[in-house]
Amino acid sequence: DGGITQSPKYLFRKEGQNVTLSCEQNLNHDAMYWYRQDPGQGLRLIYYSQIVNDFQKGDIAEGYSVSREKKESFPLTVTSAQKNPTAFYLCASSIGRERQPQHFGDGTRLSIL
Amino acid sequence: AQTVTQSQPEMSVQEAETVTLSCTYDTSENNYYLFWYKQPPSRQMILVIRQEAYKQQNATENRFSVNFQKAAKSFSLKISDSQLGDTAMYFCAFMKQNFGNEKLTFGTGTRLTIIP
Numbered sequence: 001d002g003g004i005t006q007s008p009k010y011l012f013r014k015e016g017q018n019v020t021l022s023c024e025q026n027l028n029h030d031a032m033y034w035y036r037q038d039p040g041q042g043l044r045l046i047y048y049s050q051i052v053n054d055f056q057k058g059d060i061a062e063g064y065s066v067s068r069e070k071k072e073s074f075p076l077t078v079t080s081a082q083k084n085p086t087a088f089y090l091c092a093s094s095i096g097r098e099r100q101p102q103h104f105g106d107g108t109r110l111s112i113l
Numbered sequence: 114a115q116t117v118t119q120s121q122p123e124m125s126v127q128e129a130e131t132v133t134l135s136c137t138y139d140t141s142e143n144n145y146y147l148f149w150y151k152q153p154p155s156r157q158m159i160l161v162i163r164q165e166a167y168k169q170q171n172a173t174e175n176r177f178s179v180n181f182q183k184a185a186k187s188f189s190l191k192i193s194d195s196q197l198g199d200t201a202m203y204f205c206a207f208m209k210q211n212f213g214n215e216k217l218t219f220g221t222g223t224r225l226t227i228i229p
Contacts, residue, residue, distance in 0.1 A: 100215075104158035106157050
């Protein structure tokens with residue numbers, strides 16, 4: 001079945017440590033997105049990519065980095081510069097044209113040790 | 114910049130009743146898309162319904178329908194014959210009609226509880 005796979009489901013980070021969240025899709029979608037979800041704040045866009053080897057900052061990109069070396073993969077690194085990383089992270093993808101809706105993965109919950 | 118407002122943080126209704134969730138948005142765009150997403154306790158985001166701004170007819174999907182008022186910038190979701198499985202967070206979202214920039218702007222959500 002086609003879909004979006006995020007791993008791990010739960011992740012813990014120590015102070016000063018970088019961690020990488022994985023997002024893989026087999027939907028052959030061109031566009032991929034990373035969102036952060038905090039209680040009472042809905043979803044906020046971190047980074048998005050419309051095509052391989054290209055990505056743009058979203059509304060809250062500081063302290064995060066991404067890469068898009070393959071169409072099916074869009075990993076997100078939470079760097080030590082992100083001072084409040086505890087949140088639920090959702091990855092999404094879309095065809096990237098015709099304004100098709102985004103499909104979401106099951107999310108990764110990141111916590112600070 | 115676009116903003117999406119959901120003014121009802123929580124709602125609850127009895128099973129089989131009808132419930133309406135409100136959403137307003139602010140934009141200077143004339144062409145855009147609006148969505149309702151559902152997030153059950155499993156945390157997966159599921160698309161419920163979608164509306165194109167250029168269409169006057171309100172979208173419907175089985176028990177789910179919208180009341181789209183473009184002039185008022187209002188986009189409410191009506192759930193008819195509510196079921197226990199409808200218990201979830203519901204998010205309203207906005208997307209500009211701008212090729213190559215399909216970013217979604219989300220509201221803060223409404224937590225809906227269906228009471229048996």
